[in-house]
Amino acid sequence: MADERVEVVLQVNGREHRLEVSPRWTLSDVLRHQLGLIGTHVGCEQGVCGACTVLLDGEPVRSCLMFAVQAQGQHITTVEGITPENGLSPLQEAFRAHHALQCGYCTPGMLLTAQALLDRDPNPSEETIREALTGNLCRCTGYQFIVDAVLAARGQGRGA
Amino acid sequence: MKPAAFKYFRASTTEEALQHLEAHPGSKVLAGGQSLVPLMNFRLSRPEVLVDINGVDELNRLSVEGGEVRIGALVRHQQLAESVDVARAVPVLSTAAQHIGHWAIRNRGTIGGSVAHADPASELPAALVALNGSVVLRSAAGERRLPADEFFQGFFNTALQDGDLIVELRIPVSKSRFGFSEVVRRPGDFALVGAYIERAGSSGAVTWFGLSGRPERLPVDAWPQGESDRRALLERLVGALPVDESEDYKRAMAVNVAERAYHQAEGEK
Ligand SMILES: Cc1cc2nc3c(=O)[nH]c(=O)nc-3n(C[C@H](O)[C@H](O)[C@H](O)COP(=O)(O)OP(=O)(O)OC[C@H]3O[C@@H](n4cnc5c(N)ncnc54)[C@H](O)[C@@H]3O)c2cc1C
Ligand code: FES
Ligand code: FES
Numbered sequence: 001m002a003d004e005r006v007e008v009v010l011q012v013n014g015r016e017h018r019l020e021v022s023p024r025w026t027l028s029d030v031l032r033h034q035l036g037l038i039g040t041h042v043g044c045e046q047g048v049c050g051a052c053t054v055l056l057d058g059e060p061v062r063s064c065l066m067f068a069v070q071a072q073g074q075h076i077t078t079v080e081g082i083t084p085e086n087g088l089s090p091l092q093e094a095f096r097a098h099h100a101l102q103c104g105y106c107t108p109g110m111l112l113t114a115q116a117l118l119d120r121d122p123n124p125s126e127e128t129i130r131e132a133l134t135g136n137l138c139r140c141t142g143y144q145f146i147v148d149a150v151l152a153a154r155g156q157g158r159g160a
Numbered sequence: 161m162k163p164a165a166f167k168y169f170r171a172s173t174t175e176e177a178l179q180h181l182e183a184h185p186g187s188k189v190l191a192g193g194q195s196l197v198p199l200m201n202f203r204l205s206r207p208e209v210l211v212d213i214n215g216v217d218e219l220n221r222l223s224v225e226g227g228e229v230r231i232g233a234l235v236r237h238q239q240l241a242e243s244v245d246v247a248r249a250v251p252v253l254s255t256a257a258q259h260i261g262h263w264a265i266r267n268r269g270t271i272g273g274s275v276a277h278a279d280p281a282s283e284l285p286a287a288l289v290a291l292n293g294s295v296v297l298r299s300a301a302g303e304r305r306l307p308a309d310e311f312f313q314g315f316f317n318t319a320l321q322d323g324d325l326i327v328e329l330r331i332p333v334s335k336s337r338f339g340f341s342e343v344v345r346r347p348g349d350f351a352l353v354g355a356y357i358e359r360a361g362s363s364g365a366v367t368w369f370g371l372s373g374r375p376e377r378l379p380v381d382a383w384p385q386g387e388s389d390r391r392a393l394l395e396r397l398v399g400a401l402p403v404d405e406s407e408d409y410k411r412a413m414a415v416n417v418a419e420r421a422y423h424q425a426e427g428e429k
Contacts, residue, residue: 023168046198065197135262
């Protein structure tokens with residue numbers, strides 16, 4: 001079948017992008033290849049690893065399991081969108097301070113899931129944090145330092 | 161890998177979705193995409209036409225009326241898990257919905273998609289069977305309603321026909337107490353085995369999932385009070401189910417999980 005192109009308007013990190021996409025292109029691929037937002041990582045393309053997690057109207061979703069055409073009119077936040085112009089957000093700062101990353105592959109997805117949790121519940125318990133992060137796999141840290149970082153970032157908002 | 165090319169239609173009403181489904185034989189409905197898109201990413205599924213129903217607001221309603229919980233096909237698992245109405249009317253359904261996948265999966269996955277996909281290890285199809293629910297289908301030919309027990313026919317196999325759209329799931333509000341429990345390797349995984357228990361006075365039922373090709377509801381005339389008698393009864397019931405030889409170990413698990421669900425049901429309400 002011919003790979004047709006359709007127009008889609010995406011709101012990514014507060015900016016509007018008018019793009020020509022093929023319906024079969026996933027949101028993760030369009031973010032990375034069309035918009036150059038390579039902070040969104042792609043690990044498994046089957047919804048299991050969580051590396052591609054982005055926020056859709058503020059809620060975490062798998063960008064590998066959505067087609068870009070579907071995001072028409074919705075607001076998408078990638079890791080670039082929660083990173084301040086200068087320096088790091090309080091959550092990112094806590095990840096650094098607590099050694100919550102080694103290779104960094106899982107980190108964008110971890111940050112977005114944790115940020116969405118802190119946005120809806122500024123003071124989550126350790127259990128709530130662990131439950132929220134079950135959908136994000138990390139092959140390096142053993143999770144404890146990630147949980148420590150999110151605990152430390154409680155009550156600090158998103159920063160500038 | 162990447163999905164094969166397809167033609168994409170975005171429906172904004174049920175009517176429009178039905179028209180697209182009828183006009184394009186072999187087309188597929190795209191709901192939450194949490195089962196279909198992984199299959200497409202690996203080219204295990206290559207539909208030529210997708211009809212996206214995410215913009216059909218009328219399929220997103222959730223209400224309790226006339227003694228029934230009415231759940232639109234597009235209601236997301238997270239919505240179900242967080243609904244106060246559902247927690248009041250059928251608390252076991254909230255509990256079960258919280259056990260589906262992970263937060264990001266629940267934010268997209270829909271009840272209609274879960275029921276259409278009919279994975280034998282999934283929580284919601286079994287909930288419909290355990291709670292005597294039914295599936296409301298529409299096609300160009302009209303609307304029909306099937307009891308869940310008839311709808312689920314076997315391994316990933318249902319009464320859905322080409323051109324059918326699941327529009328609503330209905331669950332009667334019941335006086336019985338229900339319990340739910342499942343065994344998973346890691347939180348968020350599909351269940352190895354799960355059970356719903358119904359206690360209606362001294363009688364009730366057990367519904368197992370993950371054991372055979374579809375959820376199985378087995379009535380119980382009188383629940384034994386003592387644990388060992390109850391376990392003996394559950395062992396007898398599970399012994400009669402067609403379980404694959406390689407999964408024989410699941411029978412013991414099924415008894416344990418049902419026993420746990422039985423105690424959950426005790427605590428309900
Ligand atoms: C990592 C991961 C973990 C998961 N864990 C679990 C779990 O523990 N338990 C569980 O139950 N599920 C789990 N799921 C699956 C998830 O619940 C899916 O959301 C669900 O099975 C399918 O719903 P969907 O809305 O995403 O459907 P889609 O993927 O959009 O569609 C699935 C199928 O149903 C058809 N369909 C969808 N809606 C309709 C409709 N209204 N009428 C007719 N046909 C329709 C589609 O054409 C397709 O064939 C998991 C998924 C992932 C990726
Ligand atoms: S790449 Fe999307 S979940 Fe792994
Ligand atoms: S830091 Fe390497 S996968 Fe998490």
